[in-house]
Amino acid sequence: MKLYVVGIGCGSRNGLTLEAEEVLRNCDIIVGYTVYIEQIKRYYPDKECFSTGMKHETERVELALRLAGEGQNIALVCSGDSQIYGMAGLAMEMSEKFPNVEVEVVAGVTAAISGGAVLGSPMTHDFAVISLSDLLTPMEKIVKRLRCAAEGDFVIALYNPSSKKRVDHLQKACDIMLEYRSPKTVCGIVKNIGRDGQESRIMELSELRDTQVDMFTTVFIGNSETRVINGKMVTPRGYRNV
Secondary structure, three states, X not given: OEEEEEEOEOOOHHHOOHHHHHHHHHOOEEEEEHHHHHHHHHHOOOOEEEEEOOOOHHHHHHHHHHHHHOOOOEEEEEOEOOOOOOXXXXXXXXXXXXXXXXXXXXXXXXXXXXXXXXXXXXXXXXXEEEEOOOOOXXXXXXHXXXXXXXXXXXXXXXXXXXXXXXXXXXXXXXXXXXXXXXXXXXXXXXXXXXXXOOEEEEEEHHHHOOOOOOOOEEEEEOOOOOEEEOOEEEOOOOHHXX
């Protein structure tokens, strides 16, 4: 049968695409990270749900593939988009051992887009998305990507900016940005996107450096043209210059 890897958006059910909603309604079983299953299962009370905790991604994907291989249609849910720091790639990799299972990726709205909309329109021009988590990526590579994005004057969305074990990663990232950008560069943060307690702030890069954030926060660093218009963070693309 089929395994659908489904991006469910950020926070509220309003972030689901029509395609994701249809897949979840028509599948036999929903599999996902515990937090995401708790987030959506009340909307699908007739569905059997399986969940695993943090750092059990491989087991989660293997379970979903095995269930699909037994002849059922399975939805493997991911927060935001199913590709961007989601399970789509891992499902594709592991599907080699399940040749009878077709894997279909269902896109979702990632935090860079939904959080950007909360702030205004910071992502109108070229942008980079970088995770500050060094759990799966060496810190040396993260630093190199930060430098390249800063030098290239990309708007940057930072995922996983801080945790109990990584309390200074955002500060270090801002220090790299300050080597290439003005301390007055427009930045923003959005916490709990689409959830109860959603918060957002716009600030300068110098202030962002000393701002406390957590894993539920997405950070936005503007480029040299990003500015504040009517209280919103906006990156012009240049349409008015044509």
